[in-house]
Amino acid sequence: MKIYFRIKKKLDHFTIDLEYSFEKGVLVVQGESGSGKTTLLNCISGLKNPDQGRISLGDLVVFDDTLEINIPTRLRNLGYLFQNFALFPHMSVHQNIIYGIKNSPEYKNKKSRAELLSYSEHIMKTLGIHHLKKKLPNNISGGEKQRVALTRAIVTKPKLLLLDEPFSALDRETKKIVYQEFASFKELFKIPTILITHDKKENEMFGDECIYIKDGVIIGCPTEI
Structure with missing residues (x-):
């Protein structure tokens, strides 16, 4: 299944202008804080709306400004794991x-x-x-x-899994365990995934493809920066 996004959205200090597609595995997204990574996930999930663009999950178009398509978050069939886990206490x-x-x-x-x-x-x-x-x-x-x-x-x-720094809140010993579990999970479920992480090790361990975002645009792969 092909995952495609073309997103343009104006923020306070720059305009996000991103386009990318992948078909399977884990796409790692890296970049400095405030570069637009979380906004990308929020646009894909429907928590925020792009000013312009198109987002599709296989044959399902979930957003297209020219066609006036904007499917609600709950109907996009996405899994979203937030940085702080967002569990109800x-x-x-x-x-x-x-x-x-x-x-x-x-x-x-x-x-x-x-x-x-x-x-x-x-x-x-x-x-x-x-x-x-x-x-x-x-x-x-x-x-x-x-x-x-x-x-x-x-x-x-879900058709697509969105992970926003899912390991950052864990201590070193817990990370070792969770890394092994996530590697097993990746092989077992094979859900297309977008993973935001600052950690180069996590990119090396889990990433099948990678992009680096700076000021809202893709400037290469983390290994090239």
């Missing part, structure tokens, strides 16, 4: 994970709902967090929170 691990399912159109169908809930159980077991399902986020470790957030991002079987 008052909800259990299981409630956090199925939150996205409840907001999906398929949840209204009884059969599809059962399949999604069964799939969530499968993912929790696969990522080794099923035993945590009744716990609150404040009572689990940083690495476990990361797995919970990742599970929540993929239970709806």
Whole structure:
């Protein structure tokens, strides 16, 4: 499946003007803070609207200003893992994970709902967090929170996974464990992914393609900068 984005959006100090496409694996996006990386993910997800452009996930066009297409975030079938994991502290691990399912159109169908809930159980077991399902986020470790957030991002079987610095909040020892888990996850699920990271090691470990953004434009690959 081809992932394509052409995004132009005016910010305070510069205008984001990005165009790129890839078909599989992990696209690593690097650049200094404030260069437009998170805005890119927000535009793809629908949390922000480009001023101009086109965004497509395979045959599905989710945004096109000339065609006046702008599909709502909840209908784009994307998984988004935020830097701080964004787990609801008052909800259990299981409630956090199925939150996205409840907001999906398929949840209204009884059969599809059962399949999604069964799939969530499968993912929790696969990522080794099923035993945590009744716990609150404040009572689990940083690495476990990361797995919970990742599970929540993929239970709806997304067409594309967006990861915004998903490992930056973890300590060194936890990172070692999570790196191994993510490598296994990448091979197992094979979901096209855009990964924002400042860490060159993470690019080397997980990146199949890479771009470096400066002041809203692509100036090359991180290995060339």
